[in-house]
Amino acid sequence: MFVRIGLEVWRIALHSLARCSICLLTIVFSASPLLAQRRSSAALPRVFEISAVKLAEAKAHPTPKLLELAEEKANAALKTRPLSVMDKATTPPNGDKHEFMSEAGYWWPNPNTPNHLPYVRRDGYRNPETDRISDEAELNKMLRASRALALGYYLTGNEHYAEHAALLLRTWFLSPATAMRPDFRFAQYIPGLNTGRAAGIVSARDMPEAVDAVGMLAGSRNWTAADAAGMKRWFGAYYTWLTTSKRGRQDNTRPNNHGSWHQVQVAAIALYLGKTADARRTLERVRDERIPLEIDAKGMQKYEMIRTKSFSYSAMNLQALSLLAVIAEPLGIDLYKPATPGAAGILTAVNALMPYDPQHKWPHQQVEPGREDSLCPALVFAEAYTHDPKYSDALKRFACKSTAITMIDLLPLQK
Secondary structure (H helix, E strand, O other): OHHHHHHHHHHHHHHHHHHHHHHHHHHHHHHHHHHHHHHHHHHOOOOOOOOHHHHHHHHHOOOHHHHHHHHHHHHHHOOOOOOOHHHOOOOOOOOOOOOOEEEOOOEEOOOOOOOOOOOEEOOOOOOHHHHHOOHHHHHHHHHHHHHHHHHHHHHHOOHHHHHHHHHHHHHHHHOOOOOOOOOOOEEEEOOOOOOOOHHHHHHHOOOHHHHHHHHHHOOOOOOOHHHHHHHHHHHHHHHHHHHHOHHHHHHHOOOOHHHHHHHHHHHHHHHHOOOHHHHHHHHHHHHHHHHHHHEOOOOOEHHHHOOOEHHHHHHHHHHHHHHHHHHHHHHOOOOOOOOOOOOOOHHHHHHHHOOOOOOOOOOOOEOOOOOHHHHHHHHHHHHHHHOOHHHHHHHHHOOOOOOHHHHHHOOOOOO
């Protein structure tokens, strides 16, 4: 009798153990997709104006043409010397050449005063004397080169590209002897009127390209932990200035391309700094307030239409709104969908400009001819979002050039 009871106990115990083992295996295997998803997210590059998912896909499955275009740009960027705000011959009003400085482009000597001051505005006509101050041109050159080099490194693993990208970024942002102060308070000054203005912040509109370059350099032996920490500090200080200074707050509220580009910077840099809630608030305001304010029912952008270069400024604003849509997508915010169903949106505005390719003249004021290609960035993003053949056809009609970045933008998004 005792033997039978003992055998029964062992049978029950073994059965329970087997059931527990099955449960444990079920938990492990059912959790594996979540673990894989987390690993996948952790492996994505920290970029914001480029889809991180598409960029990782491009690295995993590069085409020969993509690598050719990326290496062509990176090889050209290797020839870019280290650039700095210290290069300029002019000293800012506070005596510190580490400050960024530029002169307003559309302001000219006053013909009605003996000393030609204060300068007067001629919208759309660029005063060539602004070239005397090199900061803006060198900033843009550094941003383009560092991103091209970082992309070349990310796709190919060529440390030569990473080494030069790191040199360019350290020289502009980090090295004590050459670094720029984290503000744009002396940007686009007007002789005889001011020492800088809120509108000058648009000179920094491509600053998130440096953030994306940093994300693509992660893992390189030429980009150190000290470099990464230094860039976080610089952009942390710049973000504070951009969002709290008087000029930063003024620029943020402007209802035209200046405000749109300001919010590109705020959203991208906020995500880089881990301020996700800030980025989300900015992007939701773009969806709920900025886009409805800027784009009318016919897709015209009233604040750009008053300019003397109404086509290219409309296209420039659309580029900013399209980049904001790229930045917003990983947060689950779709800026291509209007806040009010059926209302005008980004695509309405793209469609309004799309008939006016180089063979079909824009019927409004555009004092600088030959700028039809300024619509190309918005067309690329519209094609990437919709996969509608009319946008791929428009890319051909507008003679839009293919680059490694646009090839990545046009990859189908892996859900």
